[in-house]
Amino acid sequence: MSKMNLLQAINSALDTAMAKDDTVICFGEDVGHFGGVFRATSHLQEKYGKARCFNTPITEQGIIGFANGAAAAGMRPIAEIQFADYIFPAFDQIVNETAKYRYRSGNEFNVGGLTIRAPYGGGIHGAHYHSQSPEAFFTHIPGIKVVVPRNPEQAKGLLLAAIYDPDPVVFFEPKKLYRASQGEVSDVEYTLPLGKADRVREGTDITLVAWGAQVPVLEQAADMAEKDGVSCEIIDLRTLLPWDRDAVAESVRKTGRLLINHEAPKTSGFGAEIAADIQTECFLYLESPIVRVTGLDTPFPLAHEKEYMPDHLKTYEAIKASLNY
Amino acid sequence: MSDQRNTNADIVHKARFISGHAMKIPTLRVLQQNGKIYRNAELPDIDQELALKIYDTFLFIRALDERMLASQRQGRISFYMTETGEEANDIGSAAALHPDDIILAQYREQGALAFRGFTVDEFMNQIFSNEKDLGKGRQMPIHYGCDRLNYYTISSPLGTQIPQATGVGYALKAQGKKNCAICYFGEGAASEGDFHAALNMAALLKSPVIFYCRNNGYAISTPAHEQYAGDGIAARGVGYGMKTIRVDGNDILAVLLATQQARKLAVEDHEPVLIEAMTYRLGAHSTSDDPSGYRSRKEEDLWRKKDPVARMRHWLEAKGWWDEEKEKSTLEKYRADVMAAMKKAEKVPAPPLEDLINDVYETPPWHLREQLDALKGHIRQYPDEYKKTAWRLNDE
Numbered sequence: 095m096s097k098m099n100l101l102q103a104i105n106s107a108l109d110t111a112m113a114k115d116d117t118v119i120c121f122g123e124d125v126g127h128f129g130g131v132f133r134a135t136s137h138l139q140e141k142y143g144k145a146r147c148f149n150t151p152i153t154e155q156g157i158i159g160f161a162n163g164a165a166a167a168g169m170r171p172i173a174e175i176q177f178a179d180y181i182f183p184a185f186d187q188i189v190n191e192t193a194k195y196r197y198r199s200g201n202e203f204n205v206g207g208l209t210i211r212a213p214y215g216g217g218i219h220g221a222h223y224h225s226q227s228p229e230a231f232f233t234h235i236p237g238i239k240v241v242v243p244r245n246p247e248q249a250k251g252l253l254l255a256a257i258y259d260p261d262p263v264v265f266f267e268p269k270k271l272y273r274a275s276q277g278e279v280s281d282v283e284y285t286l287p288l289g290k291a292d293r294v295r296e297g298t299d300i301t302l303v304a305w306g307a308q309v310p311v312l313e314q315a316a317d318m319a320e321k322d323g324v325s326c327e328i329i330d331l332r333t334l335l336p337w338d339r340d341a342v343a344e345s346v347r348k349t350g351r352l353l354i355n356h357e358a359p360k361t362s363g364f365g366a367e368i369a370a371d372i373q374t375e376c377f378l379y380l381e382s383p384i385v386r387v388t389g390l391d392t393p394f395p396l397a398h399e400k401e402y403m404p405d406h407l408k409t410y411e412a413i414k415a416s417l418n419y
Numbered sequence: 420m421s422d423q424r425n426t427n428a429d430i431v432h433k434a435r436f437i438s439g440h441a442m443k444i445p446t447l448r449v450l451q452q453n454g455k456i457y458r459n460a461e462l463p464d465i466d467q468e469l470a471l472k473i474y475d476t477f478l479f480i481r482a483l484d485e486r487m488l489a490s491q492r493q494g495r496i497s498f499y500m501t502e503t504g505e506e507a508n509d510i511g512s513a514a515a516l517h518p519d520d521i522i523l524a525q526y527r528e529q530g531a532l533a534f535r536g537f538t539v540d541e542f543m544n545q546i547f548s549n550e551k552d553l554g555k556g557r558q559m560p561i562h563y564g565c566d567r568l569n570y571y572t573i574s575s576p577l578g579t580q581i582p583q584a585t586g587v588g589y590a591l592k593a594q595g596k597k598n599c600a601i602c603y604f605g606e607g608a609a610s611e612g613d614f615h616a617a618l619n620m621a622a623l624l625k626s627p628v629i630f631y632c633r634n635n636g637y638a639i640s641t642p643a644h645e646q647y648a649g650d651g652i653a654a655r656g657v658g659y660g661m662k663t664i665r666v667d668g669n670d671i672l673a674v675l676l677a678t679q680q681a682r683k684l685a686v687e688d689h690e691p692v693l694i695e696a697m698t699y700r701l702g703a704h705s706t707s708d709d710p711s712g713y714r715s716r717k718e719e720d721l722w723r724k725k726d727p728v729a730r731m732r733h734w735l736e737a738k739g740w741w742d743e744e745k746e747k748s749t750l751e752k753y754r755a756d757v758m759a760a761m762k763k764a765e766k767v768p769a770p771p772l773e774d775l776i777n778d779v780y781e782t783p784p785w786h787l788r789e790q791l792d793a794l795k796g797h798i799r800q801y802p803d804e805y806k807k808t809a810w811r812l813n814d815e
Contacts (some may be wrong), residue, residue: 119593145593151623156616163600166571167521167581167590183612190576191583197778198573199564200555206781238778260781289784336784340469 098279101272103246104134104211106330107253108172110283112142115170117207118257121149122157122174131176132213132272158184158210162191165205168258178214178266179223185231192262195236208262209253214242215271215307215357216403221396227358227389232264233335233367239263239288240335243305246277251286252332259288268307275310291338293345297327300351300416303342303368305331308355308404315409324417334364342368343375350381351416355404360388387412389416437561444653446665446697449672450579452725454733456672460792463676467740472534473671474735475491475749477728482753483542487560490761491706496546498560502527504669504701507727508633510534511674512601512694515682519586521600522570523580526561527633527700535568539645543764550770555778578604578611581630585617585691588626590687599627599685601678606695618659618693627685629678630656630693635700638714656693658809668696669727669780672734699725704744717793772798772808 098106111118120135126149129136133334137149150157154175161173175181180190196204216225232240239261242251249267256263268275286292294309295316302312309330314324316326328347331337346352352372365386374385387404395402448461456462484501491499502509505527513522513531522531529542541553545563548556553565554572564572571587574580584602591598597729609632610615621628632652636643649655656663660683666673674696681692699722710719735741772795776787783791795812802809 117593148624151616151619152617153612153619155612156582156585156620159579159613160586160589160620161617163523163583163586163588164590164593165586167587167594167600169586169590169593171586186576187579187582187613189573191579193576195572195779198554198558198562198574199566200553200557200774201778202553202564202566203572204781239780336786339785 095278098246100246103250107250109150111257118170120172154184158187165208170207172209175212178212179226205258209256210264214266223392225394228344230364242266244309255285291341292330295328297325299325301327301345301349303329304355314406318410319413346376347379352384355387358371359391384418447673448667450670476534486757497526500705501702507671508668511671512678515678523584523602540758543760547764550765555774556770577608578613585621585626600754601629606634621691622659622661625689627680628691632695639704653695663693665695668698671731769807
C-alpha cells in the first residue's frame with residue numbers, strides 16, 4: 095500500500111497495465127515525454143518507450159479514430175482526451191464507430207480493448223471549456239460503458255477493470271480530485287467490478303446517489319443531516335452505463351426516499367434516467383418525490399462557479415425538504 | 420532536440436506567394452486503351468495466373484452489380500451500389516497486397532472482397548440480411564465485413580475508416596508483422612476532418628498504411644471541382660510529408676504497379692503512402708440516385724470508352740491469354756451463379772430475435788435482457804404482426 099492522490103492512482107493503473115500487457119499503448123496530446131498536462135502519464139514513456147506512450151497531434155477525432163483502428167487490430171489502446179470539454183470532435187468516432195464496431199460486424203470485429211480517459215468537471219476555475227460534465231451524452235450510446243471514480247483506490251481498480259474489459263469504456267476522471275483526493279492504494283494489480291454500484295455509507299432515512307467528485311459532497315451533506323438525526327444511505331454509482339439499478343432500488347425500498355446529485359446540468363442529465371427507473375421499480379415504496387440536486391441548465395460559469403455547483407448546502411436543504419415533504 | 424522546424428529555408432526579401440497550383444502532380448499510366456503498353460513503361464509484377472484472377476474478378480463484379488441493380492429495380496432488395504467503371508482500383512490494388520494485409524474500405528470496393536475469396540453466397544446473405552449474414556442482418560446491403568479475409572466491416576459515415584487505418588497500421592507495426600493496411604475512400608470523403616487527422620497522424624507515427632483515394636469525379640451529385648480547389652487529393656499527401664503518387668485508375672497495370680511499390684514502402688520502411696487514382700463512377704451513386712439530373716450522357720459516354728475492363732481485356736487478348744469464347748462463358752457462368760445464390764438467400768430466414776441485443780456488448784447486460792424479454796412477450800401477444808420472428812418463439 096502507498097499513499098497516493100487520484101492522479102498517482104491513475105498513473106499506477108496505467109503503469110500496472112503496461113507492465114503486464116505489451117498490447118497496452120497510451121497516447122494523446124502532451125501524453126508522451128511531458129506526461130500529460132495533469133501528469134497522469136508521467137514516466138510511462140521513459141519506462142515503456144516511445145512506441146507505447148506517445149504524443150499525438152491536436153486532433154481528437156484522429157486520436158479516437160486511431161484508437162478504434164488499433165483496438166480492432168488487437169491492441170489495448172488507452173486514449174487520453176486532454177479535457178472532456180474537447181471530446182466532441184471525436185463524438186462521431188465514439189458514437190458511430192467505437193460503440194457499433196462489434197454490433198455492426200456481427201462480432202466479426204470489436205474494439206473492446208479501447209479505454210478513453212478524460213478529466214471532467216469543475217473545481218479548477220476553468221469556466222465553460224475546462225469544467226463540463228458531459229457524461230449523460232455518453233450514457234445514451236448503446237455499446238460503450240461509462241465509468242467515473244470517486245477516489246484514488248476506486249480510480250486504480252476501476253481503470254484497470256476498464257482497460258481489461260471486453261467492451262470499450264469511456265472513463266471520466268474528476269479533475270477536481272486529482273490532487274485533492276488522497277488515500278491508501280495497493281501497489282499491485284487489482285480490479286473493481288464495472289456495472290456495480292458501491293454503498294459508501296449505510297443509512298435508513300434517505301438514499302443519496304452520485305458519482306465521481308459529487309460523492310464527497312454527499313458525504314458532507316450527510317454529516318450535516320446526521321446532526322439533525324437523519325440517517326443517509328450513500329451510493330456511488332461508479333458505472334453509469336450500464337448502471338446498477340438493483341442496488342439503488344434495493345436501497346430506496348428500504349429508505350423510501352431518493353436524492354440524486356450531479357454536477358452536469360439538470361435537463362436530460364443522468365439523474366433523470368435514475369429517477370424514471372426508480373419510480374417504476376419503487377413506486378409504492380416512495381414517501382416523497384425523487385429529488386435532483388444538479389448544476390444549472392447553463393453553460394458552466396466562471397465568476398459564479400460556487401453558486402452554480404450542487405454543493406453540500408444545496409444537498410443538505412434538499413434532504414431536509416424530502417424528509418419534511 | 421526540441422525545435423526541429425525547418426528554419427533554414429531560403430530567405431527572400433520580396434513578398435512572393437506560391438500559387439496553390441504550382442505543383443502539378445503527373446499521372447502514371449502504363450496501358451493504353453487499345454491494350455498496348457506505353458513504350459519504356461515500367462511494368463508491375465504480374466504473370467498469367469494473377470492477370471486472369473484479376474480479370475475473372477472483374478467479370479464476377481460486373482455480373483454481380485448488373486444482377487443486383489436489376490433486383491433492386493424489381494423490388495427484391497432495398498438498396499445497392501455498383502462499382503462499374505472503377506473496378507481496376509479496388510481489384511487491382513487488392514491484387515498487390517498480401518492476404519494478411521488489412522482492408523478498410525468505404526463502400527464501393529466489393530471487388531477487393533471478391534478478389535480475396537468472399538463467396539457469392541456470402542454476398543447474397545449480406546444483401547438479403549438473413550440469418551447466414553456474417554453481419555447478422557444489422558446493416559444495409561453492401562456493408563460487408565469478414566474477419567477471415569481481413570476486410571473490416573463497412574460503416575456508412577464517410578471517412579471514419581481513414582484514421583482507423585492509421586491505428587490498424589500502427590498495431591501491425593507494433594505487433595512486428597510484415598503487413599500493412601490499405602484504406603479506400605473517395606475524393607468527397609477526403610473533405611472530412613477524419614481524412615486530415617488520419618494522414619497527419621500516419622505520417623508522424625510512421626504507420627504502414629496505403630491511403631487509396633478513388634477520385635471518381637462525383638460525391639453523389641457534387642462534382643470534384645466543387646469538392647476542392649487544389650491539385651486534387653494527391654497534393655495534400657505532399658503537404659503531410661507523405662510519399663504520394665497519382666495514377667490512372669482505369670489502368671489496371673498502373674494501379675498494380677503503384678500499389679505494389681506502395682506496399683513495399685509501407686511494410687519495409689513503415690512509410691504511409693497516398694495514391695490518388697483518377698477514375699469515373701459510371702453508375703449512379705446508389706440505387707437511390709439518378710445521375711441524369713447532374714451530368715450529361717455525353718460525359719458518361721466519354722468515360723465508357725475508357726472502360727478499365729475492356730482495356731485489360733485488349734491486353735489479355737494480345738497476350739493470347741483470353742478470347743471471346745472465354746469472355747462469354749465466364750460472364751454467363753457468373754450471371755447464373757448470382758441468380759442461383761440470390762434465389763437461395765431469399766429463402767433463408769431472418770436472424771433470430773436474440774441477435775437484436777447480442778453484440779451490443781460482449782455479454783448482454785441486464786437492461787438489454789430485460790428489454791428483450793419484454794419484447795418477446797409482446798410478440799407472443801401479436802404473432803401475426805411480427806411474422807419474421809414470431810415463429811421462432813413457439814419453440815421456446
